[in-house]
């Protein structure tokens with residue numbers, strides 16, 4: 001490479017940075033506003049107001065660090081130390097973090113699993129009602145809606161159950177920020193913020209085209225706003241140097257979807273309908289849709305293109321690797337499936353390329369394929385008993401690493417999840433059982449990533465002893 005080439009790279013970089021920097025205003029400019037109080041007269045305050053109007057809620061709080069801290073702030077707003085909280089077992093780790101901060105007592109609810117589709121379902125109102133009957137001490141409910149695969153439960157039904165019992169509902173709708181822009185569409189799940197959830201969190205950076213880490217908390221209960229800001233100011237989860245660039249992209253993505261979202265989404269829905277049909281014509285592949293609805297699957301976001309490869313004789317992991325080798329990078333794979341997200345930026349040619357690549361991968365001669373391992377994963381292991389709280393585990397000095405063969409009966413210091421089922425199979429503080437270990441080892445052998453395991457191969461595991 002010549003010096004001129006090198007210089008060219010630097011010039012390009014500097015030019016791009018200068019363009020971006022024009023929006024990176026200092027937090028010292030008072031007219032711009034702040035994340036630490038609501039100031040209706042500032043640019044940020046006006047943008048918050050407009051955003052709340054667009055989403056149809058009383059208040060909107062933006063994040064420049066994704067939905068992760070918003071989930072923490074939401075739980076800290078509604079709960080007090082040692083409270084009991086009911087959490088869907090498919091929750092993101094950010095929902096589990098406040099269990100440590102506040103020493104909360106978790107009651108977990110595990111969503112069902114659709115073995116024929118290869119994807120997890122969602123918590124049903126009947127499941128929620130039974131859990132609240134069994135645990136009248138619950139002070140808040142946290143649900144994820146829709147899940148990673150676009151499967152949406154009966155959120156209105158769950159919200160009604162929570163309301164009956166007078167328990168506030170928090171919805172992690174990370175994957176549902178775009179639903180508001182076609183709110184009455186029979187082709188998309190109803191937006192979470194239309195339910196009576198007290199707080200809904202969403203990642204606009206995932207589905208609305210905003211820059212990475214641009215997210216929103218939508219607050220349906222105005223009585224929570226003051227406490228929410230108290231938590232923002234008191235807990236240190238929001239940077240005092242929050243990024244104006246990310247905020248600008250967040251609001252710009254919302255204004256754009258407000259203007260053109262219905263058309264943009266309709267176009268992507270047509271594209272993905274074509275792709276789904278084409279994929280379903282390829283022998284060995286299946287991509288489910290809303291017609292597969294059932295208990296725990298009330299509505300569907302078709303922009304989540306799950307390709308079940310089980311009948312092709314290959315694993316989702318193998319098909320994902322083959323796709324990557326021809327330039328297609330799926331969101332992730334499971335034993336049975338490959339998940340591709342169709343976003344506002346997806347072009348027709350990319351979708352056609354994906355379909356062509358999939359057809360070629362499954363048509364490869366059997367000798368050239370990575371075969372599906374036998375035996376298949378056993379049934380889901382039962383949820384282990386909770387012996388210590390996540391906070392007790394977190395602060396315990398009595399930790400030891402043991403070979404997994406010696407771990408049965410011990411208390412896990414780790415929270416480990418995998419796909420399937422997408423839910424944590426063991427949470428810190430729970431008893432290590434042979435069923436959980438067998439399941440995790442089998443999943444690992446078949447190519448799954450063990451999310452949260454400190455030893456990625458699970459030859460050892462961290463245990464904690466009672467004090």
Ligand SMILES: Cc1ncc(COP(=O)(O)O)c(C=O)c1O
Pocket residue numbers: 065066067068069091092094144148172174175203213215
């Ligand atoms: C259900 C769920 N909640 C929360 C998050 C965290 O969101 P963010 O990446 O915006 O921090 C994720 C990330 O994938 C998620 O899947």
